[in-house]
Amino acid sequence: MGSASPGLSNVSPGCLLLSPDVALRTGVEKAASGAMGLEKQEWSPSPPATPEQGLSAFYLSYFNMYPEDGSWVAKVPEASAREDHPEEPEQCPVIDSQASGNTLDEHSLEQVQSMVVGEVLKDIETACKLLNITADPGDWSPGNVQKWLLWTEHQYRLPPAGKAFQELGGKELCAMSEEQFRQRAPLGGDVLHAHLDIWKSASTSEEGWTDGEVDSSCSGQPIHLWQFLKELLLKPHSYGRFIRWLNKEKGIFKIEDSAQVARLWGVRKNRPAMNYDKLSRSIRQYYKKGIIRKPDISQRLVYQFVHPV
DNA sequence: GATGAGGAGAGCT
């Protein structure tokens, strides 16, 4: 992906609505948390506390920080942390230009946009896996549309709009204008339309944009709970607040937010009534099968994959 | 009260 896809390039930076996964891995943040050795919470504007929290404001401010005068650097606390991470190989071009005292030029902006687009694609890929839908909205069934709506509403704290789009397939949805979105969903319709635009662009921008690791969730086969849990564990930027490795080598993980993990599983399986009680019962079924077990030192909400990768 | 363990039945593919 050399440059932004045609569709994406039409989306002004301030309108880009990205997931936290994207947020946490974009160049500016890398600059802050990587090269500068800072925790993401330490500079403003702060990303939302959970992936679901409203991100548009964050991203608006993120892009609005873009310096006419390089002043955003002042938002980053003084840090000598670069010395603390001499091994850090990643160097953000934006930071380099900052470091040399230059303001952002078009080239830097292009690089950032390019990175952002790349992260958007990764983010969409994640959503595809979790929702078990294709990346191309044109292929969506009405059920897929509802899943996507539910997901997007949840991710960005939009008011429920599923009913307004009931019975609509992906093709019909894609044919709708922003104005039509607004008519059906006065609150958030424009945001939904913007998101759909990004999905449409992403699905046509590049062939084989996925990482190539075809798992069961992308091949149309029903995903197993243990696979789903591993998927969440593989995305610590997005889901680390909900579930994380305690010892990846041993396959030991902890469910930090049981309700959220259960909810995500419910979304994934189209089971709105899913809760941790039921999810944990399913996990316990894995004991007999030798897929998951409790660690030797049993702790609440801590489980262990019997065969860690 | 939340979580853990496990039995049992039902539904889905």
Add this chain to the structure above:
DNA sequence: AGCTCTCCTCATC
């Protein structure tokens, strides 16, 4: 048949 969901009881933290 295999997997998961759902509901349940009882135990433990």
